[in-house]
Amino acid sequence: MSALPAKPTAKPTEPWRQRLIRSLLYGRNVDRAAKARARVGLAMLAFASVYALIGGRLVMFAIGADAHGARRAAAQEVVATARPDIVDRNGAILATDVKASSLFGEPRRIIDKDEAIELLTATIPDLDEAEVRERLKTRKGFVWLKREVTPAQQQAVHKLGIPGIGFLRENKRVYPTGNEVAHLIGLVNIDNQGIAGLEKWLDNQGLADLHRAGFATDRLQKPIELAVDLRVEHALRDELLKAKEKFHAKAASGLVSNVKTGEIVAMVSLPDFDPNNPKEAHDPDRINRLTTGVYEMGSTFKAFTLAMGLDSGKINLNSMWDARGNLHYGKFTIHDSHPLGRFINTKEVFTYSSNIGAARIALNQGVEAHKAFLAKMGQMTRLRTELPESAAPLLPRRWSELNTVTAAFGQGLSVAPLQAVMGINALVNGGYLIPPTFMKRSEAEAAAMAKRVIKPETSDKMRFLMRLNAEVGSARKADVRGYYVGGKTGTSEKVVNGRYAKKRVLNSFTAILPCDDPKYHVLIMLDEPQALPETHGFITSGWNTVPTGGKVIERIAPLLGIEPRFDLPPADRLILAASRTTQ
Structure with a gap:
């Protein structure tokens, strides 16, 4: 009895979900080798773009390093000069910090320095023109122009729109009681550093070291309680x-x-x-x-x-x-x-x-x-x-x-x-x-x-x-x-x-x-x-x-x-x- 010819083995039926994904990814009747080469090229182009962007940013940082570094340093100094409140024995505030804006310039970014000087001195009359000119003519990346400007002065300077002129928020020491405890409390200088009285004692007790370490921030300092009774x-x-x-x-x-x-x-x-x-x-x-x-x-x-x-x-x-x-x-x-x-x-x-x-x-x-x-x-x-x-x-x-x-x-x-x-x-x-x-x-x-x-x-x-x-x-x-x-x-x-x-x-x-x-x-x-x-x-x-x-x-x-x-x-x-x- 002669043997019967073998029947070909049928391929398993592909689930419809896989067929749908394959169709979306590869389409119908497409040369897969050509498409793979196109995808590899696209990936290379994407990576090249990312690296080009990173390189461009590095060049920008290299060019403006001094200015940005100075601004960062200034911002850190603003945090460093925070001082604790000083209160009397009943908790009445004798000395505290408030935020004040200070005007700075970045001489390397200012296009027309003479025009900038003219506009600034006209807007803030108490600016010393000779001093401002001397500071802006330098090659430094950051210079202070005026500490503790008023809100009205800040708004007026903003309206000028001078490139390279800006403001930083820093701590300003204020004494709500005025003359009452002057000889006891003492005072600070423009950089919020104690120069007399208990303000100077605070710095000598390690506050200056905390500033340099970055720990003396507004949130980390407890008020200093004095024996004095304000009444x-x-x-x-x-x-x-x-x-x-x-x-x-x-x-x-x-x-x-x-x-x-x-x-x-x-x-x-x-x-x-x-x-x-x-x-x-x-x-x-x-x-x-x-x-x-x-x-x-x-x-x-x-x-x-x-x-x-x-x-x-x-x-x-x-x-x-x-x-x-x-x-x-x-x-x-x-x-x-x-x-x-x-x-x-x-x-x-x-x-x-x-x-x-x-x-x-x-x-x-x-x-x-x-x-x-x-x-x-x-x-x-x-x-x-x-x-x-x-x-x-x-x-x-x-x-x-x-x-x-x-x-x-x-x-x-x-x-x-x-x-x-x-x-x-x-x-x-x-x-x-x-x-x-x-x-x-x-x-x-x-x-x-x-x-x-x-x-x-x-x-x-x-x-x-x-x-x-x-x-x-x-x-x-x-x-x-x-x-x-x-x-x-x-x-x-x-x-x-x-x-x-x-x-x-x-x-x-x-x-x-x-x-x-x-x-x-x-x-x-x-x-x-x-x-x-x-x-x-x-x-x-x-x-x-x-x-x-x-x-x-x-x-x-x-x-x-x-x-x-x-x-x-x-x-x-x-x-x-x-x-x-x-x-």
Whole structure:
């Protein structure tokens, strides 16, 4: 039986979806080899176009590298100069950054520089034409033309449409409170870098390094909290302005310090300046007299003299001192402004502000003991705080007995007023020397750095003397009812042409409140106050700085949270009696 022929194997049927895709991709009856070559050519053309575009951009960057690099660098600098807000102890803003536009030019991109200069100086009249021309004629890629232009000026320049002229947004430092805290805050330069006050301190604390590292941006910086209370600052400044005008004084200054923490709650030095107008800060009359000035503090230094004697145990409050006549020392004569012509006790030395009595107390202690005590109280070396501006005390080259005699009542050595405040704080706060600070500080933090310099019982006696002086002595005009104020006056004759001038004085008043449990220390100073009919021709401290201090205390005590207490017993029954009980 013959074999049957094999049937051809049928191709599997192609799904319709594949047929559709094949038809769309290749069409019908097309030479696939030719089409593949066309696709390869198209791909090569596409890659060549991409590489040509990249090459063209590289050439453009190479040509304009300086200009673009400069703009990028400038933009980075805008970020780098961001500064943290500075706020008072209650969160009120004292200094902050705002965005401001600055005008720049790219000299290589400007086609007609003469025309550009003419248009710009016509649009912004305060542009210096010579300076703009000098900057635009350079070969640099980027130059500043004017920093911090107004929105109206920016809009006007935009309308000019000059190629190569543009604006960058940068940080501008503003001070919403103006003059209020000028000497404390300081100011910055056009590049937002601190050049004075706490602004300069911020840069010295590492802010400049953070700028360079790119970390000091607006979003990464916490506000700097100060110890100052803007409400107290305003009240102090307002009263000092009134006193300066009323007594025709050359200058006025004052501060409020927390005696238990060393915090500076307010500080004013007049005349001051507006940090929003930096030109004012260059006036030499507008220095911070409380930190950069050094002065003979006059009779306020008698507090140190009496504290030295009492702390030594060699004298007490009832020790007697010969004030029957002037004290002659070589060719010098020491006299009292209000001579009593009799023996006086230690309390009377303080309340009558006896130069003779203070001199005899200092001589009783000896030269070396006197120097050692003042050094211990921080009066012999430069005081350092957060403020970069400070001055070293002026001391005698060779300290003799005569220097001890005059220094006993505040002549012959000059210190910064803030330095004296630190020392007097220690006399009344229980005997602890605490470095002053402009930053917030707790009592626990202050106690950790405090150094005992006098005995607690000596501090009690000094508080008694301060209060006694407000009850019966030269501080009576500051005895604001309800606040148990104490204090010491000082009238220092200024040296003119090598001699003390009786009619040109620097007056000071240092007040403590409340004296039975001190919390705050107020210092008031007037430079060359003039006599008025109501002062009966007198220019001493009791007639000008003391009443000014009383007005300040009356305004700030409620702001500081001190509740008034009335009908309190006199100092000997309240302060001394409590001291004896404690001991």
